[in-house]
Amino acid sequence: MEAKRAKESLVINTDQVMINDLNNYNTLFGGVLMKKLDNNATISARRHARVKECVTASTDSIDFLHPIHQTDSVCVESFVSYTGNKSMEIFCKVIAEDMITGHRRMAATAFLTFVALDENKKAVKVPAVIPETNEEKFLYQSGEERAKTRRIRREHSSQLTEIIELEKPWEEGADKNVEISKLG
Template sequence: MEAKYCKESRVIRTSRVFPNDVNNHNTLFGGRLMSDVDQVASISAARHSRRECVTASTDSVDFLHPVRPTDSVCFESYVTWTGTSSMEVFVKIIAEDLISGECKIAATALLTFVALDQHKRPARVPEVIPETEEERKLHETAPERARMRKERKQKSKELAAFLTTNHPWDSHRS
């Protein structure tokens, strides 16, 4: 399987912020941004693997600056690193004030996707070749994030084993 450049999975999507996209603070609703992040990241994962992919985790979404109704919002995503069947996808969210032209990194996100074969089982994916300084930095620091992701998932499994599936209303039934 031949390695692929980060740029081969790059997705860029720009949109306006409309009144139905904002919260009570008159800034872009975080859930809306997170949905858009998952959409563009899933396209990057599919472009890299050329397979169906599922979101395995959202490692982080860091909100750095508010996105306002006078802004456009640009989502840029690409695969930064791969495991056997998993792909780490970085998403950079840039807000541009459409009046002044000022641009800010509004948020960043890291997600993990798994490629699936025709039987919906994990499938091998190509390695990644970083080229730019940004791509190299993300690629070099990815193994540590993968290690932390694995630890976090194990802790989540342990917690899930402890949690109950009882519904709150079940205790009120006779």
């Protein structure tokens, strides 16, 4: 399987901020931005792996750096920054541009991990990535460390799911130490 250049998976999507995308602070809802990130990253992953289906394995981090306002456009850029055997790390950056002044600022960065699937919904091997720009090289060189962190976090999540309570605290037989407050 031949390695691919990072820029081959580059996806750029620019949108305006609509009033129904705003929270009570008149800034873009974080969840609206998260959806934009996941959509962009999915296309980057599919473009890199050249498969019909890629699934989000994890949203590793989203750092909200500056608020995005209604007067801004929001540009999401994504590309494959690092690969494992069957997983792809997608780096996303969000650039907000004030449409009146033209001032641009980095509004957010994010890392998501995707797995490519075959027609039987089984994970498949993905091509390695070739970084070329300084940005791509920096992300690639630090990618192995982020992959180790993901493995540790996944192990922790696995352990946590073994002890998480599934009973409803208000039902018979639930842990009696849970206090239920009543509105009155």
